[in-house]
Amino acid sequence: MPIGKLYGIGVGPGDPELLTVKAARLIDETDIIFAPQSKSGKPSVALNIVQDYVDKRDIPCEIYQPLFPMTEDKEELQRSWDEATDVLYEKLEQGKSAVFVTLGDPTVFSTFSYISSRLQNKGVEVELVPGITSFTACAARAGVQLTEQDDIMVVVPQVSEKLTKILPYVDTVVAMKTSRHLDVLEDCINQDPRQKDIVSVQNCTMDDENIVHGFVDNKKYFSTSIIKFRK
Missing domain, CATH: 3.40.1010.10 (Tetrapyrrole methylase, N-terminal domain)
Structure with a gap:
């Protein structure tokens, strides 16, 4: 068989x-x-x-x-x-x-x-x-364009030294599961001198979905933050 x-x-x-x-x-x-x-x-x-x-x-x-x-x-x-x-x-x-x-x-x-x-x-x-990824759904729900023209986007499950090294070359950062590393993420992003727009989405497309401009500090597992650096 x-x-x-x-x-x-x-x-x-x-x-x-x-x-x-x-x-x-x-x-x-x-x-x-x-x-x-x-x-x-x-x-x-x-x-x-x-x-x-x-x-x-x-x-x-x-x-x-x-x-x-x-x-x-x-x-x-x-x-x-x-x-x-x-x-x-x-x-x-x-x-x-x-x-x-x-x-x-x-x-x-x-x-x-x-x-x-x-x-x-x-x-x-x-x-x-294939299925719809959480971060593209988050962007759609928040009305955010992830990339335009030749933008460079990086998606990270957790902040590490790698992100700090490449951040100056990145236009959009998608940080997933931010409840696990929010403090480190905020420090990393705040160190970049560029102006930026930040939106966070929790429980995207679910009944208790929550969209916040900026970072959101709680322990919900399904949390994603999108950081776009202004040109």
Whole structure:
């Protein structure tokens, strides 16, 4: 029996209407849906986004919510990825198809990459289905043009020495998950003498979306700041 195919599907930032037509079709057709959760007992955010599509299926499918903890412990992360890979591979060996739903786009800071590489090493065919990224959705919701003409934009998940070195050459900075590094980000941006416009978006396209001009200081995980330097 041939090994089933795995689809890594980006489900966008939160609004179910931002799901692509192809992603919706595959969710309707697949045998298994894998939707990672960050904490035991806490529903998968990605699954919540596609739940209406799952509920409308004519034939029910299997749903698995492996635990991918929000931790810096590399051993714990490796263990969770290995366990999820083993469960997925066992199902795919039965000839079943599966989709792995992930927030935003599967090629941008997505945990799916770690599962995908493991399964590809086992001979599994993997197809990526792009989704709307959180930062492009944030820009759209805030009415911000990310780039114009030959602007240079950089997207960072966390501020490091790399950003401070390249910042003078950058026109737009997109800082994701700012709740983890807001103080460092503010210091870095404030050191640049250029005039700038800053907008922050929390829980983009979700029911409790919040758009603020400037940085916003709280612990919401889904926070993105867009900094545009004036010319």
